[in-house]
Amino acid sequence: MFELNDIRTVSLVGTGNVATHLARALLKAQVRLLDVYSPHRAHVVEFARAFGCNPVSSLQDLTTDVDLVLLCVPDDQVSKAGTALSPGRAIVAHTSGIVGLDRLKPVGTKTGVFYPLQTFSKKRAVDFSAVPMCIESHDPETFDKLTQLAYKISNNVVAISSSERELLHLTAVMVNNFTNVLYSMANDILNEHKLNFDLLLPLIQETAAKVAEMSPTEAQTGPARRNDSLTLTRHRELLNRFPHYQEIYDLITKHIIKTYHE
Amino acid sequence: MFELNDIRTVSLVGTGNVATHLARALLKAQVRLLDVYSPHRAHVVEFARAFGCNPVSSLQDLTTDVDLVLLCVPDDQVSKAGTALSPGRAIVAHTSGIVGLDRLKPVGTKTGVFYPLQTFSKKRAVDFSAVPMCIESHDPETFDKLTQLAYKISNNVVAISSSERELLHLTAVMVNNFTNVLYSMANDILNEHKLNFDLLLPLIQETAAKVAEMSPTEAQTGPARRNDSLTLTRHRELLNRFPHYQEIYDLITKHIIKTYHE
Numbered sequence: 001m002f003e004l005n006d007i008r009t010v011s012l013v014g015t016g017n018v019a020t021h022l023a024r025a026l027l028k029a030q031v032r033l034l035d036v037y038s039p040h041r042a043h044v045v046e047f048a049r050a051f052g053c054n055p056v057s058s059l060q061d062l063t064t065d066v067d068l069v070l071l072c073v074p075d076d077q078v079s080k081a082g083t084a085l086s087p088g089r090a091i092v093a094h095t096s097g098i099v100g101l102d103r104l105k106p107v108g109t110k111t112g113v114f115y116p117l118q119t120f121s122k123k124r125a126v127d128f129s130a131v132p133m134c135i136e137s138h139d140p141e142t143f144d145k146l147t148q149l150a151y152k153i154s155n156n157v158v159a160i161s162s163s164e165r166e167l168l169h170l171t172a173v174m175v176n177n178f179t180n181v182l183y184s185m186a187n188d189i190l191n192e193h194k195l196n197f198d199l200l201l202p203l204i205q206e207t208a209a210k211v212a213e214m215s216p217t218e219a220q221t222g223p224a225r226r227n228d229s230l231t232l233t234r235h236r237e238l239l240n241r242f243p244h245y246q247e248i249y250d251l252i253t254k255h256i257i258k259t260y261h262e
Numbered sequence: 263m264f265e266l267n268d269i270r271t272v273s274l275v276g277t278g279n280v281a282t283h284l285a286r287a288l289l290k291a292q293v294r295l296l297d298v299y300s301p302h303r304a305h306v307v308e309f310a311r312a313f314g315c316n317p318v319s320s321l322q323d324l325t326t327d328v329d330l331v332l333l334c335v336p337d338d339q340v341s342k343a344g345t346a347l348s349p350g351r352a353i354v355a356h357t358s359g360i361v362g363l364d365r366l367k368p369v370g371t372k373t374g375v376f377y378p379l380q381t382f383s384k385k386r387a388v389d390f391s392a393v394p395m396c397i398e399s400h401d402p403e404t405f406d407k408l409t410q411l412a413y414k415i416s417n418n419v420v421a422i423s424s425s426e427r428e429l430l431h432l433t434a435v436m437v438n439n440f441t442n443v444l445y446s447m448a449n450d451i452l453n454e455h456k457l458n459f460d461l462l463l464p465l466i467q468e469t470a471a472k473v474a475e476m477s478p479t480e481a482q483t484g485p486a487r488r489n490d491s492l493t494l495t496r497h498r499e500l501l502n503r504f505p506h507y508q509e510i511y512d513l514i515t516k517h518i519i520k521t522y523h524e
Contacts, residue, residue, distance in 0.1 A: 221383070235435065
């Protein structure tokens with residue numbers, strides 16, 4: 001497909017995990033990265049070297065001759081970064097799961113959201129092809145351009161409004177951050193008894209794989225699901241040395257029993 | 263390897279998920295299944311037909327000419343089933359994560375545990391090759407035989423004592439049953455707003471894959487990890503219509519903040 005006016009050049013604000021992973025994916029899709037800015041001077045230089053783009057020392061120094069400025073900054077700085085820009089002809093889009101599009105209103109109409117629904121760590125490469133790219137804009141042309149760009153890096157592009165996006169973000173926190181807390185609890189308990197956390201990895205993978213095939217309600221098993229009070233009592237005893245974990249154990253167990261037995 | 267006295271014949275007590283998946287794996291490893299018993303007569307007949315073994319109508323009818331009787335019964339019935347058997351020359355092993363080996367003491371010395379650390383559903387095939395098979399016996403010969411049998415179906419065989427096994431079971435409940443509760447919560451919230459749970463699947467898979475490469479502590483991210491109070495407040499508002507979920511959200515969030523910021 002030959003599009004005369006699709007997004008071919010991007011500048012980035014921010015050099016964290018989201019900026020790093022998006023930069024890698026955009027380069028792979030043959031999008032040109034022009035400038036990069038962040039208040040952390042050392043990070044900017046390192047990032048610019050890694051991705052062959054131009055480090056600039058203030059938001060005002062970003063070139064105005066670019067198709068898109070992507071804001072990859074902390075949630076509470078989206079608004080400030082947006083209004084400090086002189087975007088010229090560029091679209092300005094943020095990449096946050098929780099910040100409303102209206103926070104970019106002062107920037108003009110060519111604004112949008114380009115939110116990858118995934119967890120990123122410096123250490124680990126991510127296959128973008130399946131990552132849901134959540135796109136939003138009130139300007140139809142901007143929406144189309146951001147959608148086209150998203151399809152260059154992912155097969156999973158969806159139109160998501162600001163109010164939908166914050167619900168996705170909330171649930172993403174549950175299935176990612178909170179699930180990881182459960183992994184941490186298990187890790188701590190096993191370590192204390194010199195047992196290897198890796199023993200749980202096949203179960204962890206299978207738990208995640210299962211809900212791609214059946215609903216979480218169908219997939220629910222275990223002592224609380226069966227209301228097996230002997231096992232629940234024994235588990236609580238085992239947690240006596242971890243009172244915070246016992247509290248979390250109790251609350252989730254109570255919730256499962258209420259859901260399936262009341 | 264040619265072993266004259268390894269386990270070649272198995273009878274099963276129970277016809278649930280564990281029995282079904284173990285039967286499938288044992289047959290694949292060319293172990294012969296002789297008898298099957300369960301108090302649910304219809305299940306026994308169906309199971310026997312599916313796996314080409316012999317349905318019997320009481321524990322006493324199980325043949326005594328078998329190498330191993332595997333108890334795949336609910337946790338609270340292991341002891342009763344064990345003592346009701348006339349095992350003859352057979353080893354008797356249970357498959358429970360939480361029941362101590364000592365519960366089989368009345369059966370004799372040729373007793374053990376053969377516990378697959380995995381979640382099983384009728385609907386979904388499981389690749390046994392990576393499933394940790396947790397083996398225990400006080401009798402060295404029985405231990406060796408159960409270990410050899412486990413290696414026929416898995417590459418991941420470990421000696422695990424009763425006190426270690428109950429800790430593994432507790433942590434398995436956390437990373438499997440409790441994680442699945444978080445998936446359910448996310449599913450409910452998204453459904454209520456006509457958003458597709460499948461949007462979270464890449465994140466769910468990545469969350470599970472990440473802890474194979476880094477510790478859960480390193481993998482922890484998100485608003486509570488950053489103590490981002492604006493986002494936390496907004497999430498709590500979004501949960502106003504789900505008070506039980508709000509309670510779980512609050513407790514886990516408090517725990518993350520305490521862990522990383524106090």
